[in-house]
Amino acid sequence: MSTSSPPIVSAVRLRKCYGSQRVVDDISFNIERGEFCGMLGPNGAGKTTTLRMLVGNTPNSGGELTVLGRPIPADARAMRARIGIVPQADNLDPDFTVVENLRVYGRYFGLGRRAIDQRIPELLKLAALDDRAGFRINQLSGGMKRRLSIARALINRPELLILDEPTTGLDPQIRQNIWHLLRQLQQDGLTLILTTHYMDEAERLCGRIILMDHGRILADQTPQSLVRDHIEPHVLEVHGESVNAWRAAHPLNGPIRCEQLADTWYYYGANLEHLVKSLDGWNGLRYSYRAANLEDVFLKLTGRELRDG
Numbered sequence: 001m002s003t004s005s006p007p008i009v010s011a012v013r014l015r016k017c018y019g020s021q022r023v024v025d026d027i028s029f030n031i032e033r034g035e036f037c038g039m040l041g042p043n044g045a046g047k048t049t050t051l052r053m054l055v056g057n058t059p060n061s062g063g064e065l066t067v068l069g070r071p072i073p074a075d076a077r078a079m080r081a082r083i084g085i086v087p088q089a090d091n092l093d094p095d096f097t098v099v100e101n102l103r104v105y106g107r108y109f110g111l112g113r114r115a116i117d118q119r120i121p122e123l124l125k126l127a128a129l130d131d132r133a134g135f136r137i138n139q140l141s142g143g144m145k146r147r148l149s150i151a152r153a154l155i156n157r158p159e160l161l162i163l164d165e166p167t168t169g170l171d172p173q174i175r176q177n178i179w180h181l182l183r184q185l186q187q188d189g190l191t192l193i194l195t196t197h198y199m200d201e202a203e204r205l206c207g208r209i210i211l212m213d214h215g216r217i218l219a220d221q222t223p224q225s226l227v228r229d230h231i232e233p234h235v236l237e238v239h240g241e242s243v244n245a246w247r248a249a250h251p252l253n254g255p256i257r258c259e260q261l262a263d264t265w266y267y268y269g270a271n272l273e274h275l276v277k278s279l280d281g282w283n284g285l286r287y288s289y290r291a292a293n294l295e296d297v298f299l300k301l302t303g304r305e306l307r308d309g
């Protein structure tokens, strides 16, 4: 990473309090130009609040924040002209067509009609919406709306794109489709920050993961090094009606960590071959033996209790 250009985002002991609750608790991080950074964490971890401070939607209660070299919230207005925001819920105007939505948003940035109309064809192409220009929003599928929201956020040629759960609720094909679009944007030099609940999404897209919980940063590193540093290399998942009988017949030996989540037992270790072999000949067992992944790390570092908040 070049040390000559200033970071795109610099947060130093960034804090947000609601009443007596610190929902973002003195977190520090930099994001450099060209990075694709994923923010992960259970519901209520403080991800959206952090993004809202970054884009100047809510003031910080403490610490220092600069985005694109501008102090935030003081210079939020000037900063916002140079970033793109894709909010969690689509807020496209349903009464307008695809093109009209882009125009209205462009005017909001003070762009002239000509500049906007020159920009629109390339945005439609990027979002694969060339053949939908005149369609109304309610004639679009969920995936098309999402792609339009992303295209709209690009109208001002932002240097930083911030996406809050861009693929939540979308089917697998559409998610792949949006991943492709986001990767293209990164290749074009954009800096991206996204939040997601999908570990596979973070693992595929992001060169860096900031894992948050209770307003704090638990880990900040590449997806590969998260898996390498925080979890055993192999996982065996076992469930089924005979699982308790099998467990009783095969007490654990060696350095194997074991956890139960709902009806499934998880075994983590460097060498699980003998445990896998011991499943031979048992009826009523289902299992999966696999490499550890980001989801295993997430569950280990943030715990397995449900967060509905």
Ligand SMILES: Nc1ncnc2c1ncn2[C@@H]1O[C@H](COP(=O)(O)OP(=O)(O)O)[C@@H](O)[C@H]1O
Pocket (backbone or CB within 6 Å): 018, 023, 041, 042, 043, 044, 045, 046, 047, 048, 049, 050, 309
């Ligand atoms: N406007 C608000 N007023 C009071 N509490 C809030 C407000 N916004 C968020 N919170 C609280 O802050 C915490 C973090 O929320 P949020 O940043 O939305 O988490 P995440 O996006 O990681 O799910 C939660 O406990 C949430 O209830």
Ligand SMILES: [Mg+2]
Pocket (backbone or CB within 6 Å): 047, 048, 049
């Ligand atoms: Mg959120």
